[in-house]
Amino acid sequence: MQNVDAINLENIKEEAPVNYLTNGFTLRSWLLTKDHKRIAIMYLLSISVFFMLGGLYASAIRLELLTPASDLLESGTYNKVFTQHGVIMVFLFLIPAIPAVLGNFLIPLMIGAKDLAFPRINLLSLYIYWIAGALIVFALLQGGVDTGWTFYTPYSTTFSNSYVMLVGLGVFVNGFSSILTGLNFIVTIHTMRAPGMTWFRLPLFVWAQYATSLVMILGTPVIAITVLLLALERLVGIGIFDPAIGGDPILFQHLFWFYSHPAVYIMILPGMGVISELISNFSRKKIFGYEFIAFSSIAIAVFGFLVWGHHMFVSGQSIYAGLVFSFLTMVVAIPSAIKVFNWSATLYKGSISYDTPMLYGLFFLGLFMIGGLTGLFLGSVGLTVHLTDTYFIVAHFHYVMVGGQVLAYLGGIHYWWSKMTGKIYSEFWGKISAMLVFVGFNLTFFPQFILGYLGMPRRYASYPPEFQVLNIFSTAGASILGIGLTLPVIYLTYSFFFGAKASANPWMHPGLEWRTSSPPPTENFDVPPVVTWEAYEFGEESGLDIEGARKSVVAPTV
Amino acid sequence: MMIMQQNTWIPLFPEQASTFAGDVDLLYFYLIAISAFFTIGIVAAIFFFVVKYREREAFATPKEIHGSIALETLWSIIPFIISMTVFLGGAIVYYNQYRVPDEAMDVYVVGKQWMWKIQHATGQREINELHVPVGRKVKLTMTTEDVLHDFFIPAFRTKMDVVPGRYTTMWFEATKPGKYHLFCAEYCGLNHSGMGGWVYVMEQRDFDNWLAGNVSGQTPVEAGRDLFENKLGCASCHQGGKDQRGAVLEGIFGKEVKFTNGQSAIVDDAYLRESILNPGAKIVEGYQPIMPTFKGQVTEEQLVQLIAYIKSLSGDAGTTSQTAATAAPKASPEAAANSNMPSSETKGGN
Numbered sequence A: 001m002q003n004v005d006a007i008n009l010e011n012i013k014e015e016a017p018v019n020y021l022t023n024g025f026t027l028r029s030w031l032l033t034k035d036h037k038r039i040a041i042m043y044l045l046s047i048s049v050f051f052m053l054g055g056l057y058a059s060a061i062r063l064e065l066l067t068p069a070s071d072l073l074e075s076g077t078y079n080k081v082f083t084q085h086g087v088i089m090v091f092l093f094l095i096p097a098i099p100a101v102l103g104n105f106l107i108p109l110m111i112g113a114k115d116l117a118f119p120r121i122n123l124l125s126l127y128i129y130w131i132a133g134a135l136i137v138f139a140l141l142q143g144g145v146d147t148g149w150t151f152y153t154p155y156s157t158t159f160s161n162s163y164v165m166l167v168g169l170g171v172f173v174n175g176f177s178s179i180l181t182g183l184n185f186i187v188t189i190h191t192m193r194a195p196g197m198t199w200f201r202l203p204l205f206v207w208a209q210y211a212t213s214l215v216m217i218l219g220t221p222v223i224a225i226t227v228l229l230l231a232l233e234r235l236v237g238i239g240i241f242d243p244a245i246g247g248d249p250i251l252f253q254h255l256f257w258f259y260s261h262p263a264v265y266i267m268i269l270p271g272m273g274v275i276s277e278l279i280s281n282f283s284r285k286k287i288f289g290y291e292f293i294a295f296s297s298i299a300i301a302v303f304g305f306l307v308w309g310h311h312m313f314v315s316g317q318s319i320y321a322g323l324v325f326s327f328l329t330m331v332v333a334i335p336s337a338i339k340v341f342n343w344s345a346t347l348y349k350g351s352i353s354y355d356t357p358m359l360y361g362l363f364f365l366g367l368f369m370i371g372g373l374t375g376l377f378l379g380s381v382g383l384t385v386h387l388t389d390t391y392f393i394v395a396h397f398h399y400v401m402v403g404g405q406v407l408a409y410l411g412g413i414h415y416w417w418s419k420m421t422g423k424i425y426s427e428f429w430g431k432i433s434a435m436l437v438f439v440g441f442n443l444t445f446f447p448q449f450i451l452g453y454l455g456m457p458r459r460y461a462s463y464p465p466e467f468q469v470l471n472i473f474s475t476a477g478a479s480i481l482g483i484g485l486t487l488p489v490i491y492l493t494y495s496f497f498f499g500a501k502a503s504a505n506p507w508m509h510p511g512l513e514w515r516t517s518s519p520p521p522t523e524n525f526d527v528p529p530v531v532t533w534e535a536y537e538f539g540e541e542s543g544l545d546i547e548g549a550r551k552s553v554v555a556p557t558v
Numbered sequence B: 001m002m003i004m005q006q007n008t009w010i011p012l013f014p015e016q017a018s019t020f021a022g023d024v025d026l027l028y029f030y031l032i033a034i035s036a037f038f039t040i041g042i043v044a045a046i047f048f049f050v051v052k053y054r055e056r057e058a059f060a061t062p063k064e065i066h067g068s069i070a071l072e073t074l075w076s077i078i079p080f081i082i083s084m085t086v087f088l089g090g091a092i093v094y095y096n097q098y099r100v101p102d103e104a105m106d107v108y109v110v111g112k113q114w115m116w117k118i119q120h121a122t123g124q125r126e127i128n129e130l131h132v133p134v135g136r137k138v139k140l141t142m143t144t145e146d147v148l149h150d151f152f153i154p155a156f157r158t159k160m161d162v163v164p165g166r167y168t169t170m171w172f173e174a175t176k177p178g179k180y181h182l183f184c185a186e187y188c189g190l191n192h193s194g195m196g197g198w199v200y201v202m203e204q205r206d207f208d209n210w211l212a213g214n215v216s217g218q219t220p221v222e223a224g225r226d227l228f229e230n231k232l233g234c235a236s237c238h239q240g241g242k243d244q245r246g247a248v249l250e251g252i253f254g255k256e257v258k259f260t261n262g263q264s265a266i267v268d269d270a271y272l273r274e275s276i277l278n279p280g281a282k283i284v285e286g287y288q289p290i291m292p293t294f295k296g297q298v299t300e301e302q303l304v305q306l307i308a309y310i311k312s313l314s315g316d317a318g319t320t321s322q323t324a325a326t327a328a329p330k331a332s333p334e335a336a337a338n339s340n341m342p343s344s345e346t347k348g349g350n
């Protein structure tokens, strides 16, 4: 479907004389840009760097766990390695990935705006993110941190001799980047929609970003406060969390998870938004139950704030707290289930093609479903007493975060690549890498469910020998996964420089982001768009020259 | 050793060795069944759609299907009902684990980077090992000298965080003699993965022999009395009859105590702990706030002993440990009679 050249909207020039990428080549023109698209590209590059760094740590973990003894890394080093893997992946990759890259690039295009509401603040968010990243990397170079990404007290305040404060400062600073991005998105979506772009004509990706932004601005201040309290105790010695000086270690867990559970939704909601776009586009149908998908995002955002206690079932909280949090956790699972059913139903009587982004979309459905269902295991309080703090948890959240968010992110990057760069990547390598990722991922993480039920605790540098076979599977899977994730870096970069030129609307999709040239001009649209069609109206009513496009398809793909 | 024998090449399932294990596993299988049902159902549907409705013409525009309220209701309600059964199942299992039965045998656990110090009510002490009899309810009262830890026995399907500055409790009843992993499941720094050991479940007779072979000096109650009367000098205020300066400690455990500020509380482990470490926080009605703080002067283990002693002054808690303590020596002649069998079992486990 990628070689279509024709499109009949008069106002799209196939080759804009100057697009956002060619509008200035100096470093200054990038570093001082107010263009949301350039900012998105800079995020894309930075996030990829951190993803690779986090991936290197992951490889070290998997290699160490190949044998039961802690031989490759001694346990002190291992503790730092898994901590840094977590900190980098969560704070510098998963949280910003889809909002800062795809959200930044697409929200103004999708709603027909010239830019975000506050372009300068948008640039500021990027700089804040860089400062946070620099602080964290600096801490790593100094010797790193060994508290686990959860920074549980009193270990983090009184006992750890590592660079807790520096990393804490990084996390603190990074929060402001999230808050500002969230604020920017909310204001933009409220005030800058093109004429005719009503709320229920918004692409579901925008709805998901809206819900995510809500969680970002409501939840992130809490982690900022928590880190501040941690600093007060560690630096000044005020007893807040350490019982030796009059504090309460469980208080820290409440504060930490009050942010970090909703943060799980910051990490997955945007991915759900991407999947809605992918499934709909590649079955060429309006998403089944549009309103239900839209509102389930909001429901998840709201209920997500009420379930933090499910991380603390064995912390010594009361039986009533345990039961209430278990109940609410069951409730918050329903909106996610509704989404999965609606996505699957969208395929019914569609016209389905399996380009690379759709492969990612379908794989997402499978992996996210397993991630969600194993969430039920962990929400069931009697069962989770056995499962918590074991590899079952590790497997569960990797299914949601990697199988969910990372796959959605990759699917999204492939899907909008032609829009972002104006180039076409190799479909062959795209499919190969998607399949490697899927196989490698399952081989890595499925055995960890079994390990967890057997009782292998997480964060263990060494383990009893009877767990070795399953760990070998896991490490083998990780190497396949590693290859699968490295390939896109190569073929996407290659296509950026040497790829064939992409057309404005290779998918013949009615969305506004496809009704401007690829890559778009700095101002996004040559003529301000007016929306007269419904969301996901794939027929001619939305003004697309489907017939013309069909004729110019050189050879149908797949 | 037991675990090793049962291992196939790839272990899939941990041993069941406590009364909880069956229930927890049942819940686990129930959830696996639900998961398999939904996963297979949806994956099959997706496969079917993806093949049946594959693209036949470029840029086709299939007829729009807007959605269906009936379907949406159906697939909201059914998952909700199923999730409620999962919730209820979990709640029942949890309730059993949470409620410690009264008649349970007391064991005290103190975690410390990176070892488990265990003390039996009968005086035996162990490090990174816990010996318990089969078929008897055991209650662990746990705390730590430093950071968080977690006492985890996979074969018993139970675990509990160990929190500095407070007591947490867990209980179990082992059902099968053997040797089972003990892990620390809450990250606690450098040697977290080394902070484990073994739980030995023994037949009652073997356990009695083990007790007899390990009688070590004082029981917690005796050690507590020693601290109370001699080493820490609590007795100077708390003993002496009518005109003693300190509050009466006899018979207070489990009873209500009134404070000078008008509030009141039930005396339990946590309250006794606070009274010793931070006596100024709550002043008992009718007394002066003269008790000095003992924070920093008693170790966690000594605290456990003091509390055990104060509890023994209230009868119940005291009598159980008293009888257990006297039961141990009684077992010793038998132990001598058939010493070879059980002791080799214990040693072999190591």
Ligand SMILES: [Cu+2]
Residues within 6 Å of the ligand: A260, A261, A264, A307, A308, A310, A311
């Ligand atoms: Cu959570």
Ligand SMILES: [Cu+2]
Residues within 6 Å of the ligand: B148, B149, B150, B184, B185, B186, B187, B188, B189, B192, B193, B195
């Ligand atoms: Cu530990």
